[in-house]
Amino acid sequence: GQNIDQPTEMTATEGAIVQINCTYQTSGFNGLFWYQQHAGEAPTFLSYNVLDGLEEKGRFSSFLSRSKGYSYLLLKELQMKDSASYLCAALDSNYQLIWGAGTKLIIKP
Amino acid sequence: GAVVSQHPSWVICKSGTSVKIECRSLDFQATTMFWYRQFPKQSLMLMATSNEGSKATYEQGVEKDKFLINHASLTLSTLTVTSAHPEDSSFYICSALHGREPYEQYFGPGTRLTVT
Numbered sequence: 376g377q378n379i380d381q382p383t384e385m386t387a388t389e390g391a392i393v394q395i396n397c398t399y400q401t402s403g404f405n406g407l408f409w410y411q412q413h414a415g416e417a418p419t420f421l422s423y424n425v426l427d428g429l430e431e432k433g434r435f436s437s438f439l440s441r442s443k444g445y446s447y448l449l450l451k452e453l454q455m456k457d458s459a460s461y462l463c464a465a466l467d468s469n470y471q472l473i474w475g476a477g478t479k480l481i482i483k484p
Numbered sequence: 485g486a487v488v489s490q491h492p493s494w495v496i497c498k499s500g501t502s503v504k505i506e507c508r509s510l511d512f513q514a515t516t517m518f519w520y521r522q523f524p525k526q527s528l529m530l531m532a533t534s535n536e537g538s539k540a541t542y543e544q545g546v547e548k549d550k551f552l553i554n555h556a557s558l559t560l561s562t563l564t565v566t567s568a569h570p571e572d573s574s575f576y577i578c579s580a581l582h583g584r585e586p587y588e589q590y591f592g593p594g595t596r597l598t599v600t
Contacts, residue, residue: 415575415594415596416593416594417577417591417592417593417594418528418577418591419591420589420590420591462527462528464528471530472528472530474527474528474529475527476526476527477527
């Protein structure tokens with residue numbers, strides 16, 4: 376079956392760095408997404424990786440290893456507003472998004 | 485940037501009534517829109533894929549007669565929850581595909597439905 380695994384919850388300190396890991400098993404693979412979702416709101420797009428390697432976008436970076444079925448989202452210089460859930464989603468061979476349950480990130484002062 | 489709106493943002497209805505949720509792409513044409521449902525502390529679940537001018541494709545386990553989807557134009561898709569029950573209470577989110585690439589999917593703000 377298809378499966379996405381990511382930690383349920385993580386805690387980090389304002390100004391620090393945090394890495395949120397995601398492993399996936401899908402029928403075929405057409406890319407890996409990361410979304411940010413604040414409580415009660417819809418997800419907002421953060422990144423899309425389809426090739427191996429690191430994509431950097433400001434304070435956020437996303438990494439993909441297709442051979443390992445693994446991705447991570449790296450958040451630097453954490454701010455209180457980064458407190459949210461971070462959803463990992465993989466695109467399978469039918470171009471259907473398979474969603475992880477999300478990682479709730481708690482930022483402490 | 486690409487903007488998707490949803491209306492209403494929240495709705496309370498009585499059991500047995502029907503509720504219509506609209507999803508609009510405001511500054512682009514979307515041939516494909518998606519409808520998701522999200523229960524508290526759970527992931528998004530795709531309900532159906534809506535293509536303009538054709539019947540929606542429903543995911544396994546989603547009742548097409550209960551969740552009516554109409555994609556009448558390139559900027560509007562509607563989801564009607566018919567004969568709503570309390571277990572239909574959820575956060576309903578639509579998204580629209582802006583272009584050809586899979587990452588060009590933009591989400592609406594969501595509609596919170598509470599059935600009493």
